[in-house]
Amino acid sequence: MNLRKYLKVYKKFLHTSLASELEYKTNILVDLITAILSLVGSIFLLSIFFQNSGYIGGWKFEQALIIQAIYTILNGITNTWFNPNLTEIVKHIREGTLDFVLLKPIDSQFFISLKKINPSGFLEIMLGFLMLFFCIRINQINLNLSFMTLSLITISCSICILYSLWFFISTTTIWFVKTWNAIEVLRSFLYIGRFPLSSFSFSLRIFFSVFIPIAFITTIPSEVFLGLSVFWKILLEIIVATIFLINSRKFWLFALKFYSSASS
Amino acid sequence: MAQNIIDVKNLSKSFDISSKEPGLKGTIKHFFRRQTKSLKVIKDISFEIKEGEIVGFLGANGAGKTTILKMLCGLIYPSEGSILVSGYLPFRRKENFLKNITLIMGQKQQLIWDLPPIESFYLNASIYDLDKFEAKKRIKKLSEMLEIDEELFIPVRKLSLGQRMKSELLAALIHEPNILFLDEPTLGLDINAQRNLRKFLQKYNKETNATICLTSHYMKDITSLCKRVICVHEGEISYDGKLDLLLKKLSPVKEILIVCRSEEDTIKLENSGFTVKNKIKNEITIKIENNSIISSLKTILNNFDIVDLFINEPPIDEVIGKVLIKKDYDI
Numbered sequence: 202m203n204l205r206k207y208l209k210v211y212k213k214f215l216h217t218s219l220a221s222e223l224e225y226k227t228n229i230l231v232d233l234i235t236a237i238l239s240l241v242g243s244i245f246l247l248s249i250f251f252q253n254s255g256y257i258g259g260w261k262f263e264q265a266l267i268i269q270a271i272y273t274i275l276n277g278i279t280n281t282w283f284n285p286n287l288t289e290i291v292k293h294i295r296e297g298t299l300d301f302v303l304l305k306p307i308d309s310q311f312f313i314s315l316k317k318i319n320p321s322g323f324l325e326i327m328l329g330f331l332m333l334f335f336c337i338r339i340n341q342i343n344l345n346l347s348f349m350t351l352s353l354i355t356i357s358c359s360i361c362i363l364y365s366l367w368f369f370i371s372t373t374t375i376w377f378v379k380t381w382n383a384i385e386v387l388r389s390f391l392y393i394g395r396f397p398l399s400s401f402s403f404s405l406r407i408f409f410s411v412f413i414p415i416a417f418i419t420t421i422p423s424e425v426f427l428g429l430s431v432f433w434k435i436l437l438e439i440i441v442a443t444i445f446l447i448n449s450r451k452f453w454l455f456a457l458k459f460y461s462s463a464s465s
Numbered sequence: 466m467a468q469n470i471i472d473v474k475n476l477s478k479s480f481d482i483s484s485k486e487p488g489l490k491g492t493i494k495h496f497f498r499r500q501t502k503s504l505k506v507i508k509d510i511s512f513e514i515k516e517g518e519i520v521g522f523l524g525a526n527g528a529g530k531t532t533i534l535k536m537l538c539g540l541i542y543p544s545e546g547s548i549l550v551s552g553y554l555p556f557r558r559k560e561n562f563l564k565n566i567t568l569i570m571g572q573k574q575q576l577i578w579d580l581p582p583i584e585s586f587y588l589n590a591s592i593y594d595l596d597k598f599e600a601k602k603r604i605k606k607l608s609e610m611l612e613i614d615e616e617l618f619i620p621v622r623k624l625s626l627g628q629r630m631k632s633e634l635l636a637a638l639i640h641e642p643n644i645l646f647l648d649e650p651t652l653g654l655d656i657n658a659q660r661n662l663r664k665f666l667q668k669y670n671k672e673t674n675a676t677i678c679l680t681s682h683y684m685k686d687i688t689s690l691c692k693r694v695i696c697v698h699e700g701e702i703s704y705d706g707k708l709d710l711l712l713k714k715l716s717p718v719k720e721i722l723i724v725c726r727s728e729e730d731t732i733k734l735e736n737s738g739f740t741v742k743n744k745i746k747n748e749i750t751i752k753i754e755n756n757s758i759i760s761s762l763k764t765i766l767n768n769f770d771i772v773d774l775f776i777n778e779p780p781i782d783e784v785i786g787k788v789l790i791k792k793d794y795d796i
Contacts, residue, residue, distance in 0.1 A: 206594050213591045221579040224620070300540050301575040306563040307592050461480060462540050 210307060211315060218285075218318040232321030236280075240273055240328050250396075257400045265396070267336045268423045271356065272394050274329030275418060278360055279391070281322030283367050286314050290371040297462050310453050314368065333426075342426060355422040355435060358442035362418055363391075365445035368453070375456040394419040414441055470644065470676050471514035471537060476546035478507040478532055478700075506532055508700040509546070516643075517674040519666075521681065521691035521708070523785060529700040530680040534646045537678065538568050551644060564593060567642040571652030574633055576621045582632035583617045586639055593640035600639065607635045611665055627658030634665070645669075647679045651686055663689050684781045715784045718752045720777040721762075725749065726770040734769055747772075 222229060247269055251262040260268075290313055293299040302312050337344065370387055393401075394415045401409065409415045417438045424430040482504045485495040507529050514520050522530040535541045536548060539555030539562070548555055553562035576585045583604070590600030608614060611631045616624055624632065630650065638645075647666075651659040663686060670677055681687055687694060687708065694711060696704040704711055720742060725731045731749040735741050739751040739761070753761045758776075765771065 203594070206591070209594075210588075210591045213588045217577055217580060217584050217588055220584065221577060224579045296573070298573055298575070300535070300568060300570070300573070303540055303558065304538060304563055304566070304568055305589075305592050306560040306594075458542055460540070462535055 207307075207311065210311075214316050215318060218316065219320060222318070222320050229321050232319070233324050236277075236321060236325045236328065240325070240332075243269055243273075257396070260400070263336065263339050264423075264427055266332065267340065267426045268394070268396065268419050270329050270332035270336055271359070271419045271422050271426075272329075272391075273332060274326055274356070275359060275363060275394070276391070277322045277325030277327075277329055279322070279363065279367075280325060281319050282315065282317075283364060284322075285317035285319045287367045287371045289313065289317065290368075291374045294374045294460070299460065300462055303457070303460070309457070310368075310450065314364070337426070340427065342428070348425070348428075351425045351430070351435060352422060355425050355430075355438055358438045359418040359422055361442040361446045362414055362438075365442075365449040366414075368449045369445075372449070372453050372456045375460050390415050391418075414445075417441055467515040467517055469513045470516040470551055471512075471678070472547075472549040473513070473537075474511050474547045476507055476510050476533075476536065476548060477505060477544050478529075478536060478541065479503045479505045479544045505544075506700050507536070507543075510697075510700075510702050511546075512695060512702065512705055514676060514678065516676055517670070518693060519670055519677040519679065519691050521679050521687040521694045522697060523687065523694050524680075524697035528697040530697050531648050533697065534568070534648055534678060534680060538566055538646045539563075540568075564640055565642055566644045566646065567637040567640070568646045569633060569637045569648065569650050571630070571649035574621075574629065576629065576632055576636055578622050579620055581618045581620055582624075582636065585621075585632075585636050586617075589636050589639050595640070603639050603641065604635065607638055610668060611635060612661065627654050627661075630654060630658065630662065631665075634662070638669070641673065643673075643675055645675055645677045647677065647681075649681050650679070651681060651683050659683065659685065666690060684785050687785070688781055712781070712784060713755060715787050716779045718754050718779075719758060720750055720752055720779065722748060722750045722775040722777065723765065723769075723771060724773040726772055730769050730771075734765070737768075 244266070247265055248262065250257055251265070257265065290299075293302065293313065299309075299313075302309050305312065336342075342348070366387060390409075393409060421430065421434055421438045424434065480503070481501045483495070483499045483501045485491055485500075510533070522533060524530045532541065536543050537550055537555060539550075539558045542556050551562065551565050553559055555562065576582055577588070586604050587597075587600060590597075590603075595603070604617075608617060611634060613628065613631050613635070616628045616632065621629060621632065634650075645666075650666075651662055654662065666677060667690065669675060677690070679686065679690060691708055693706065694704070694708045695702055696711075718740075723731075723734065725734065725747045728747050731744055731747055734749055734751070735744060739753070742750040742752055744750075762774075765774075
């Protein structure tokens with residue numbers, strides 16, 4: 202793979218998608234307001250849950266805020282990259298414009314995963330990080346190298362799992378053509394990631410760890426922040442993320458063999 | 466002598482197609498138990514195309530022309546048979562193969578809708594690993610050939626269909642491909658835009674010796690661009706050869722409208738053994754076989770008092786239309 206070429210192409214992707222988005226100023230403004238209101242709403246909801254009892258699943262309100270912060274960062278990443286690109290796969294396949302992607306001398310997964318960007322998602326990412334720094338202060342977390350490395354690894358793994366899940370569902374469009382509903386189900390499952398895994402019943406914990414690993418996405422990075430993490434859980438998240446990423450790639454290449462293009 | 470650049474042998478393609486009965490009952494049945502059947506859309510076809518050739522694929526809707534093009538450029542896996550394009554197996558989509566080809570579809574677009582076409586050109590240039598200087602040079606050259614200038618800087622959504630198509634062509638040709646697959650490139654364009662596009666393709670072929678495979682329902686595209694046509698009928702090749710040979714075979718006679726000095730001459734002409742199509746006062750239309758046209762005209766001019774005459778070719782659409790509904794042409 203020619204890394205220099207891919208960096209050059211990505212620079213062009215950033216330029217063209219930002220230019221496209223900036224054509225519609227009001228839309229960006231509405232998106233920014235929605236992001237702020239959504240975060241305020243989520244914190245308000247969380248505070249209601251903690252009103253009667255100081256703890257949920259063994260987590261204090263201040264600790265649960267870390268999960269909310271990580272969820273906000275991930276949601277920002279989803280809105281910045283995954284949502285504009287991966288939902289477009291469905292359109293590409295339905296309308297047959299995937300033909301143009303497949304005939305370009307560039308990796309098709311790279312192209313369809315990163316071509317677009319939604320700048321309003323950046324605000325969510327920034328808000329998430331601001332909230333995370335606030336949580337680090339109120340929870341008196343000691344910032345050291347091992348903590349920084351572990352949190353970076355676990356958050357990166359979360360991004361990989363989230364991307365792979367979304368990409369996997371979008372790829373099935375090659376057979377099923379319409380998969381909007383499955384993506385909506387995934388998004389609603391992601392909301393669950395705002396709460397500590399231990400706050401759910403045993404069977405739900407198994408479901409969200411094994412079948413749809415939403416739990417890995419926010420809970421494990423949050424545990425790292427609170428110093429509650431255990432080595433095997435971090436290792437497991439790395440393994441799960443690697444398996445998901447490799448399989449999403451293999452699944453895409455496999456699915457392309459069944460691509461029949463839309464009729465003209 | 467030009468070498469074969471496309472080599473297709475015993476190519477077949479089947480698709481699984483689901484069918485649905487009409488009405489609510491049919492819809493419910495279709496939802497729970499989908500009836501699918503395998504449909505062979507391309508049946509054991511073989512052909513070769515030489516470097517620099519412009520070949521037109523003719524056929525009715527659903528005959529399989531686009532499927533053939535999509536297999537040639539590597540978008541669809543063939544079910545049986547072999548395809549070699551420029552020495553590559555297309556469906557492997559190797560980088561060097563993709564740098565050599567392009568696909569242009571009249572009904573689909575790759576330009577970024579909200580931005581001027583120039584942005585899409587530079588994006589494509591980076592994908593094809595062209596530096597800025599080279600990209601600029603090629604954009605200038607192609608835009609001059611296509612006669613577009615200011616349009617390059619206007620958002621795509623505000624361009625006319627003709628301007629958009631020209632921009633699509635530029636975006637698809639920025640990497641200077643050797644093989645062009647064109648699927649109805651003039652679809653929806655007005656007469657002038659169609660003519661300009663054909664002129665451009667002729668010029669591009671002449672300057673670069675690029676091979677062009679073209680499908681179109683506009684006969685003018687085929688007659689002005691292609692010397693050779695491949696007729697596809699229900700997934701099979703019904704004719705592969707020179708276009709003029711096909712036209713001669715399909716329309717062996719010409720119609721001649723003769724304006725005589727008097728009505729008596731038309732009656733004399735009518736009784737002299739020519740096949741008469743119609744007769745109105747002193748005007749008569751007769752049919753003469755292509756191979757005897759000169760001798761017949763000499764006879765007419767020498768023996769009758771003629772004021773004027775017009776030789777009419779049968780409408781090309783009508784002639785080619787026969788190909789679309791008939792299976793075999795033994796030429």
